[in-house]
Amino acid sequence: MKVLNPVGESKFANAKDETAARLGRFDNKVIGVIDDGAGKAYFDRIKQLFA
């Protein structure tokens, strides 16, 4: 029998890269996604603190 793929096509051509670009990384660990409510400001603040 045939079954259907449930995954949506992402609007971004390179969806993985786009998501990766929006991940807030710190010390090579993902700590959140930019636009998760706190906004870019708090990731900038983290980077400043640990610069």
Place this chain on the structure above:
Amino acid sequence: MELKSERIDVADAWEAVELYFERRWTDGLAIVPPTEERVERMIRYSGRDPREILGEVPPYYGIATIEKLAINAVMAGCLPEYFPVVIAAMEAMLEPRHNLNGTQCTQSGAEPLIIVNGPIVKRLGVNFAESVFGRGYRANGTIGRAVRLALWNLGRNFPGEPDRSTTSHPGSWSYCIAEDEERSPWEPLHVEKGLPKGSDAVTVFCCEAPHPVAVHGTVKQVLQGLCDAIATPGAANYVFLGDGAELLVTISPLNVARFREEGWSKQDVKHYLWDHSKVPYHRIKQLGILTAVEMGGSDFAEFRWPKWIDKSDPNYPVPATLSPDDVHVVVCGGNGDWCTVCHGWGYGGVAITKEIKAPRG
């Protein structure tokens, strides 16, 4: 009907289930194989065009077409009659005000709760009574699961990356209830939100797991018990207080009868809950979370809280939401004394109500 999704050949249902596990097309539970016939039947009932786009689901921004939603609804075990509810729930979550990107990725433990209202509740058998937040009913289980699978396959918010939820909660498998409109002395939730009486609707609200509270007696006794349960200094609503902090309280039909006897309106209840569940500022500050480095190193109380909160006063009573209007009250549950408190995320996932559109044609 022309469906666009990739077809995969499998020998049988068992192979299909294993394939979906291997490809991470399911979040940990087995699925109903979405054959072309089953998906077409789902779409046909709704009368919608399979190519219709509802929006893009973050953080992957997968395009949510009716076709993709139907595939996930079949996988969840939905009957075609449930599909209009699933569509309306997705439409609600895709409203920008709901902040789906935030709720999909946040560290907090809030998950989208679907609340169904209207004559459709009885028509589909959506549970609003005993075990309302639990198991036992196909409509509740599969509608909630269809929404979760759609968020999984269209948003691709896998635990750890990019979904940073520290603990999540069991509602992330399926989280769907209905309101007991017959036994409620007040107008139903969707009418309160502006929809006409007699219409069918869903409200999606991103919230923590329900915290059961044993209360009995006069209205004030019941409400004070709920206020004490709300007043948890570490709840996200207090920490992130601002536009986006909302709260759900459910009252059992047994307890709500007293509200009718004593003549309490829903507005009276919302005001009481808001006013008597405030927490002294120093109790939130002492948790250390407001300025936790991993939360940005800034002081949430400085950049997020409203300016009318006097932080120079350590005993300033901080409310759980900006106003009583952000406290949602729903009557549901069994004939027992247990009510519940469900804190919101604080930063969004706000309650959005959408009418369930009747099948076309």
